[in-house]
Amino acid sequence: MVMDMITAMTIEDFEERAMAYGAKIDGWPEEDQAPARALLAGSAAARTMLEEAASLDAMLDLWEGPQPSNALLSRVLADAATVAGEAQVELTAPAPVRDGWLVRLFGNTPIFRPGLALAACLALGFVMGTNIEESVLAPASNGTVQEIGVIDFAFAMEDDSDLLLGSEALL
Amino acid sequence: MNAGIATGSTVGFGGGQIRRWQGGVTMVETASAASVDVDAEDDDTLIVRFADGDQSAARLLSERHLGRVLALATRMLRDTAEAEDVAQEAMMRAWRNAAKWEPGRAKFSTWLHKVALNLCYDRLRKRKSSSLDEVAEPVDDRASAQDGMEADERLSTLKSAIAALPERQRAAIQLRHFEERGNDETAEILGVSVEAVESLLSRGRRALRDKLAGQRAMLLEE
Structure with missing residues (x-):
């Protein structure tokens, strides 16, 4: 069974793997490792390929990755603190007060406030005016009848003024 | 191979102190629990x-x-x-x-x-x-200027060769060679199949080998 796997790897397959994954056979796909080692043991061409891959690995390793500076780490941690702070604000912020129907209708901008005040005054004036007119004209209660009687008497006095003038004339 | 920032992150709780970073301020507080290796988390x-x-x-x-x-x-x-x-x-x-x-x-x-x-x-x-x-071409100009300041000419040659690779081949080599990530993870990060990862690696490394063939002795100081 092992021999079948070993013979399954051709020198072309070996070259392909060496080119893709480099000289460390431990890093190749697991199923390729044993056949590759078996081929390597008996093939000078495979050894040459692996040496070539090792050279390329060594050249690549010349470029070492940079270490993060303290300044970068500080910026990253400051970002984390900012995000954590925002999350805290979201958790502790009070629920928004539900607006009344007037605000929903007209909005909450200051420009509508004088208009609303004017409208309220007009409405109040209309209501008050209507009530006074009704209280004067409607003969619904005794009090109202008495008021009308007083007004009639006043007009009667004006009507009698001619008599007074006449009596003065007589004098 | 690259490593992260080297700092001692094993902290002792047993009657000792833990350095805890909070909002940019390093605070020191006492803890009495058993020793905990935070790297294990x-x-x-x-x-x-x-x-x-x-x-x-x-x-x-x-x-x-x-x-x-x-x-x-x-x-x-x-x-x-x-x-x-x-x-x-x-x-x-x-x-x-x-x-x-x-x-x-x-x-x-x-x-x-x-x-x-x-x-x-x-x-x-x-x-x-x-x-x-x-x-x-702004990228090449900037790279050349940056490389000109680098004392190590070998590194500049290598960087230029890697920079000339197509993006995905470059990324595949970075993840597989420099970070030693597995094929599955590399494929997931790149958003391609495992077979495609192998193809990207093979083509990328082959191109690098050909490009650097003339500089091999200089690069490896042979």
Whole structure:
């Protein structure tokens, strides 16, 4: 069974793997490792390929990755603190007060406030005016009848003024 | 191979002190619990801890991943300032998405590298589109100027050869060779199949071998 796997790897397959994954056979796909080692043991061409891959690995390793500076780490941690702070604000912020129907209708901008005040005054004036007119004209209660009687008497006095003038004339 | 920031993150609780970073201030507090190795905590635990308001988890995650993300961005962009911006932005996205993180669903490191790689692609795309509007090729000019200041000519030759590779071949080599990630994870980060990863690696390394063939003796000081 092992021999079948070993013979399954051709020198072309070996070259392909060496080119893709480099000289460390431990890093190749697991199923390729044993056949590759078996081929390597008996093939000078495979050894040459692996040496070539090792050279390329060594050249690549010349470029070492940079270490993060303290300044970068500080910026990253400051970002984390900012995000954590925002999350805290979201958790502790009070629920928004539900607006009344007037605000929903007209909005909450200051420009509508004088208009609303004017409208309220007009409405109040209309209501008050209507009530006074009704209280004067409607003969619904005794009090109202008495008021009308007083007004009639006043007009009667004006009507009698001619008599007074006449009596003065007589004098 | 690149490593993260080297700091002692094993903290002693047994009658000792723990240095806890909170909002940019290092506080020292006493704890009486048994000794705990914070390195043992996996990324899932740390990201959940951060989402719960524990900012010491942010430092541990940064120490663990910032170096690798920065190395990826540096090799992809070949510009230190831009690479730092990408690394910072990738970590910022981690913080912003911490509350939505579902432990066990994905590997944090894979997710973070994917984010960083996409940010690199975005920047490379912008460079290309801006270079179309200009007469000169800005990336090559800047790279040449930067390389001119580098004392090590060998490194400059190598960087130029890697920078000349197509983006995905470059990314595949970065993840597989420099970070020693497996095929499955590399495929996930690149958003391609495992077979495609092998093809990208093979073509990329073959191109590098051919390009550097003449400089091999100089590069390896043979």
